[in-house]
Amino acid sequence: MHTDTERCVRAVQSKDARFDGWFFTAVTTTRIYCRPSCPVVPPKPENMTFLPSAAACQQAGFRACKRCRPDTSPGSPEWNHRADLVARAMRLIGDGVVDREGVPGLATRLGYSTRQIERQLLSELGAGPLALARAQRAQTARLLIETTPLPMAEIAFAAGFSSIRTFNDTVREVFALSPGELRARLPKKRTGTAAGTHTPGVLNLRLPFRAPLNPANLFGHLAATAVPGVEEWRDGAYRRTLRLPYGHGIAALTPMPDHIACRLGLSDLRDLPVAISRCRRLLDLDADPVAVDDQLRSDPLLAPLVDKAPGRRVPRTVDEDEFAVRAVLGQQVSTAAARTHAARLVLAHGEPLDDPEGGLTHLFPTPGALAAVDPASLAMPRTRRTTLTNLVAELASGTIRLGMESDWAEARARLLALPGFGPWTVDVIAMRALGDPDAFLPTDLGIRYAAKELGLPSTPAALTARAAAWRPWRAYAVQYLWATTDHPVNVLPA
Template identity: 50%
Template sequence: MDDEARYEAVSSRDARFDGEFFFAVTTTGIYCRPSCPAVTPKRVNVRFFPSAAAAQSAGFRACRRCRPDAVPGSAAWNVRADLVGRAMRFIGDGVVDREGVGGLARRLGYSARQVQRQLTAELGAGPVALARARRAHTARVLLQTTSLPVTELAFAAGFASIRQFNDTIREIYAGTPSELRAAAQRPHGAAARPSPSGIPLRLAYRGPYAAAEIFDFLQVRAVPGVEEMRGARGDRTYRRTLRLAYGSGIAEVDEHGGARPRRKPPAGLVCPAARGADGGWLECRLRLTDLRDLSTAVQRLRRLFDLDADPYAVAERLGADPRLARLVAERPGLRSPGTVDPEELAVRTVLGGPPERAAELVRSYGKPLDVADGGLTHLFPAPGELTGAEVEEPVRALCTALADGAVLLDAGTDRGAAERALAALPGVGPRTAAYIRMRGLGDPDVRTGTGTGTGSAAGTAGAAGVADAWRPWGAYALHYLWSAGRLRPGEMPG
């Protein structure tokens, strides 16, 4: 998009572009998401930015009305495998907060100067500014959803000092922490109170969202003790334990969520394959033993539910293929679920079998929760805890490779290198490695060969060119084939 097309999206308050870019108004000093309901500013007074951090670095404050820091992330970071894409995934997972810019650079295999230069050139902000924007958003959420003392809250959000915290909040939100907290309390007429159900959050997404299908997918794969699904279809709550950097947690995500009212975009911006609502959110609650894990936990849940996807781009690409056109029309907003823990996903995939097999592993080697919560009793065991376990050789080999760093499955790892290393392990093979790459590393594409496996799928996509025609959305094509029964659930092409 050029700036004129971006301004057209702003004029129509088109939610499809929330998170893809931001706009700022020079006369007010405020930056917004494209769908902000405020009066559209004059074009001469508008500047565009590729990230919230870039707008903040340019001196603009976040709009209190549209909360531009709470939009879905750009789908580009899921697609891209270059330095910038990998860096953004690492920053989202909290690497800069935990390890600094030097740690980020080491994980990427580049110098800190090179990382700074490339991020600034493309996003208008370096890793420190991007991490700062992330911390500010976490702080706002904690201010408005908990009654934590400000001192404790500031360090939980990742700030190094109270002064840094106060200065950042004033600069980004044009108010003090106390004013932000008071603004959240006024509609309810009461002070914020700790909730036994956890910190309430809204996990935003763009476009249509096939919630029933993704909850179905998670329900049949739920490992007892680590995951559970409550309620009936259409009103379910997915619950699971989380193993995080500073502690553990329990997450609850509701199926029904909420939706934005539909707005018809101008003719020049209509995607012919787009259907459904213009975005919405899933209701979430998080209980954490250490609040410093909040933003990392949120980002991992976003990857699990594929909330940063661009369903319009997926529908446009796959809906143009006659093999998939009807499936895309029948299931708008179908997503490609990821995982909250790539190492857990890898172990479960290589172990194979029904979820009860993994549950036996959890009961034997997983860390029990201090207090069981319904059906949630354990954390899934880390690979290092399974290297000496009585498990099959492929699982032991995988866990050894993960524990000693021979295979890396962190958020911003090189996906190609990880897939090759996985495929080289005994008992893994290319199809299993491709599945782990798709779900564990959140790759929206998948390529394991020129065919599509066996059975009725053989006539669906047998030529090498079909996989190319679906790029970079091959993972979504697989989910359409799985949901329609043209491939057996979990079957990979090849």
């Protein structure tokens, strides 16, 4: 979008927050870059230039605006609804792969050469993987500076910097302030330095999103399907355990009118950017609800549903392998039965952890742990037991990859080749684990019932034909159709 100068100028002049994260405005006279909705008086059009990423702005010598804080914009929706190389690379960079494994590790995961990845990222985003990862480290550092009383040396290494000098230089270059000056600008209560306001390893953050956001189906679904010990709804928040690269964590996510309140308890602060990335992905916070809803409104039978409760998101996952296992456990059984089966696996094979603030007890078991289980010990029908054991064996061996680097078409094909995997199971995994915004469930009984009530075709073939007009947002249409029932997944818990 940044190449459409006229459209970008209009967005900046109208301070349109819908475009935050889509592009950045770099002001040539001040050498500052902003989000489109920056509250200051817009510069003259001839003094604006538009860049596709914060990293590109930083590489071009611009520093972040202190008023609009462009580094805290929602992420571009492009990276979550595309499956090409650039989108997959951006999802992995957001998940911290470059910091942990370097650019060669990123290339290995994607199956391309480092040169090919760098060339494509530079072409589309104006910055290579190292610059994009550096911009993310700068934002992580700012979060830690402003939300914790940690010493700067600890923040530098927790944010992924290799040295304190690099940390200091990067913060000064990006924010035009030293780390100490960034902290000094905030009231004491914002930095957690007042007595009794900070718990070691616990961070309180605000996760931004593009409005509107309807929390009912999003949090309702997560709460209604929560696996005891791994997930819970407590005090108005969805809480769950997180398996992270350097340790584990617990996230508490609370819907607020203009943000999601996020409380993170981490065993290792180096996992902060990964934890944030996975929470955002779980709640589909980088979606563009206006684009989605406008497309779905083009169908006169869907339009009333969209107008009644706009901004529905697709509830996703923080662990793709976990969700695939749970999808198998949920085949042809009720939501309550699926939770019971999953809870048994967690209790028997999950990794225990302590939760001082609630009732969470375990991390969900890994595919490797489940692959070592004696199938005869699984209390479920023999055919589903076979389906599950085949799945976890493929996941554990890496034959099937469902992570952020996965090729959606390849993953679908490999899942369909497994015994016991039909279109419904594959598409629900594609929708919630892979993140395919166009995944569709025409055979789902709830979808067929809703379609019939609305006057849409109710047979799978006819409904699929009608849904062609909803592409590429059919997964969001599923949320609107599901919402026509009184199932608990559609109700925000009290």
